[in-house]
Amino acid sequence: MTDILKTKLANLDRADTALQDKLNHLSGGSKDIDDAPEKWARAISTLMKAMDDIAARREKINAKIAAQTHTRYEDMPPPTPEDEARFNDRFRKLIRSLEN
Numbered sequence: 001m002t003d004i005l006k007t008k009l010a011n012l013d014r015a016d017t018a019l020q021d022k023l024n025h026l027s028g029g030s031k032d033i034d035d036a037p038e039k040w041a042r043a044i045s046t047l048m049k050a051m052d053d054i055a056a057r058r059e060k061i062n063a064k065i066a067a068q069t070h071t072r073y074e075d076m077p078p079p080t081p082e083d084e085a086r087f088n089d090r091f092r093k094l095i096r097s098l099e100n
Contacts (some may be wrong), residue, residue, distance in 0.1 A: 005061050005064060005065050006065075008057075008061055009058065009061055009062075012054050012057055012058050012061070015054055016051060016054045016055075016058075019047050019050055019051050019054070020051070022047055023044065023047045023048070023051070026040065026043055026044055026047070027044070
């Protein structure tokens with residue numbers, strides 16, 4: 001699942017870059033659109049809305065990745081040194097309690 005989400009993020013990055021290039025092209029004085037200000041405004045507004053939508057989708061995907069639960073031991077990330085030390089302390093306490 002993470003690979004699919006990472007692929008989606010990469011696609012969103014490419015789309016965002018393309019939209020940013022188009023926005024730069026329009027704001028740089030492009031003659032692709034007639035000189036009517038409302039057409040310029042509409043084109044720029046549409047591009048900015050699309051970029052906002054991409055940012056929102058990127059946030060949702062990042063939240064999914066962060067909230068992903070690991071069901072197999074192999075899928076789990078390595079423990080932090082603090083977690084490992086805490087586990088070792090608890091394990092030693094349990095062993096000592098069994099020995100007594």
